[in-house]
Amino acid sequence: MKNKVTLLNMISGLILQFFTLISGFILPKIILTCFGSEVNGLVSSLNQFLSYITLVEGGITGVIVANLYKPIVEQDNNKISSVLVTADRFYKKIGALFIAYSVILSIIYPLHFKTEFTFSYVCSLTLILSLTLLIQYMYSLTLRTLLNADKKGYVVNFTQTLIVIFNVLFALISVFIYPSIHVLKLISGSLFLLQPLIFNRYVKKNYKIDWKVEPDNSLIKSRWNGFAINLAAFIHNSTDVTVLTFLANLKTVSIYSVYSLVSSGIKQMINACLSGIAHTVGQAYAKKNWKELNQKLDIYEYIVLILVFFLFTVTALLITPFVQLYTKDIVDTDYNQPLFGFLLVLAEALYLIKLPHLNLAYSANKFKEITVPAYIEAMLNIMISVALVKWIGLIGVTIGTIVGMTYRMVFHVYYTSKIVPGRAQCIFYRKLFLFAAGAGGGFVFCYKLLPLQTVTVGSWIVHAIFYCVVMGAILLAISILFFQNEMKFFWKYVKRK
Known part of the structure; x- marks a missing residue:
């Protein structure tokens, strides 16, 4: 039940x-x-x-x-x-x-x-x-x-x-x-x-x-032990729009918000898939059942990486053409920003990849212990965004987010190994490397073999189907070759009464 x-x-x-x-x-x-x-x-x-x-x-x-x-x-x-x-x-x-x-x-x-x-x-x-x-x-x-x-x-x-x-x-x-x-x-x-x-x-x-x-x-x-975590999450979600409001203009904010509709929508969809697992992991930690906790962390990491690399790789290929279609009747500013679209997708992907480890720290009530890294992430995000926005605009604020997210991911993987007995960092990084390599190869294959050059609704849909099939096949092959235990555990977990 x-x-x-x-x-x-x-x-x-x-x-x-x-x-x-x-x-x-x-x-x-x-x-x-x-x-x-x-x-x-x-x-x-x-x-x-x-x-x-x-x-x-x-x-x-x-x-x-x-x-x-x-x-x-x-x-x-x-x-x-x-x-x-x-x-x-x-x-x-x-x-x-x-x-x-x-x-x-x-x-x-x-x-x-x-x-x-x-x-x-x-x-x-x-x-x-x-x-x-x-x-x-x-x-x-x-x-x-x-x-x-x-x-x-x-x-x-x-x-x-x-x-x-x-x-x-x-x-x-x-x-x-x-x-x-x-x-x-x-x-x-x-x-x-x-x-x-x-x-x-x-x-x-x-x-x-x-x-x-x-x-x-x-x-x-x-x-106040949780304030830094709250601050870091807030800065991740707000720094870009705030910096652009002060140092750019409202039309640039509009460009950011339109691209963010796609990346944030995919992020929230993945969060929805993971919400039940996050609280299950929290209750496993409360019972101090380390075997169960390690199993659930394995499946949590696996599901996060599958979802992130599938959805965000396809999104990286399609986000700018989609925005072009979405804003084709809007002529008061230029919404064609392909590099910004790619970097924004990467930033949101990095935010999600660390979720199993971040939510474990929350569930373990380790707010005080992860305060300093949260502040460091926030400072990196703000300082880099402010420093670069005048030079490279939208791209600058996104680079700030990417740097902050990368630092925080590395820290939380390390911290999980300290609070969960028998949890080595290499467990996560092996998964990350395999899925990143597969997604990177799939991205290059799709971009070179079938690039979306003439943007229409019909061509966008055809390319979306093609990209999904390619990425799905690559990630399924990686799962079969390297993650059979996670696949079996997930299937048993769903069927168990």
Whole structure:
């Protein structure tokens, strides 16, 4: 049953990411077509600045999840209640602070950054965009954290899928009736009210939470152990847009955001596939079952590398032609940036490759021990991005991300070998080398044998099928030759009742 739940989490996550990916292409296309690149860049930039509030969280979500694993396994309702009360009070404080931050940002942004829009236009749009995060901090995040820690991520995923579908439908209706970016985003933010309604109903029915117990304030103190990790993740997701906002212009931000639609969509799809495995590894560590943990790390690494090298190699070949098709009617800026597209895909691939080791450190509650490397990664990313953006623009900020991600990957593979008995670093690097060699060979073969030169929808689809077949055959051959144990274990894991 536990394995079926894990599979359900993965399937529901894939369904969510499928609809999110579709939505991620439809909504920006609506904005680009109806309102232009400048508005698209403005929305991306404002969302990035609003997300700065997550820094105040200081890593509490990771700490909360790590502290929920054991009481969930032991069915200690009192401890679960104490952790949740602590989290809920803290998140509501962040929500109150976020209100003040949003108001300040809505005033400062239009005064500091010169755009073609009026003060009232930017100010009101900022406040509307803040609704999504505000609702989550005030009403949703505590319950969502509990459901994810208890491997009930499918509840979260199906709820979010519903919101995504409604968001697209209402957006199409709104621009048809009254084309306004403010109305479109107000509808989007309001839909997030569905989250607390559904989560509350499910938790009341399936858990015995006492919201009157005393909070565990030690968790709030220990959140600073997770701050560096939270900061590093934030910088990975925000440095590029922030640097481009300050040192470039909103049209360049729009180019970045359009390419990021593809790379981020693939990244989130892979994350959805892996979400159930991550929490399974966390519970195996909580039980200190080293044999089981090593087996699950093996399969975790294998699945990550298969997914990353298959999807991201195909994406690297197709991302620029796709963007050319996607923006063919947009003539206010040049979206043909092939080298940037390739480097952005590489950066996101490096972020995902380290996930088994990063999530293990989270599950082991080793936030303090991995603080310094997280800060080093953040500093490398920022300094290199700022230093290069003036010279090589979009490519410069992506190089900063690649360097930071490479350093962090090497560290976490090393750290896993220190906290898991019998886990040698060469286990990971052997997998990485074999899959990287296969993917590199496949990329060159596809690019040289059948390059996509005349970009049409039909030719793009034909090339996509060809590239998928080639990469699938190469990675399958590598799996059969070198990873039969992982393939057998994965099949048994899925079938086991």
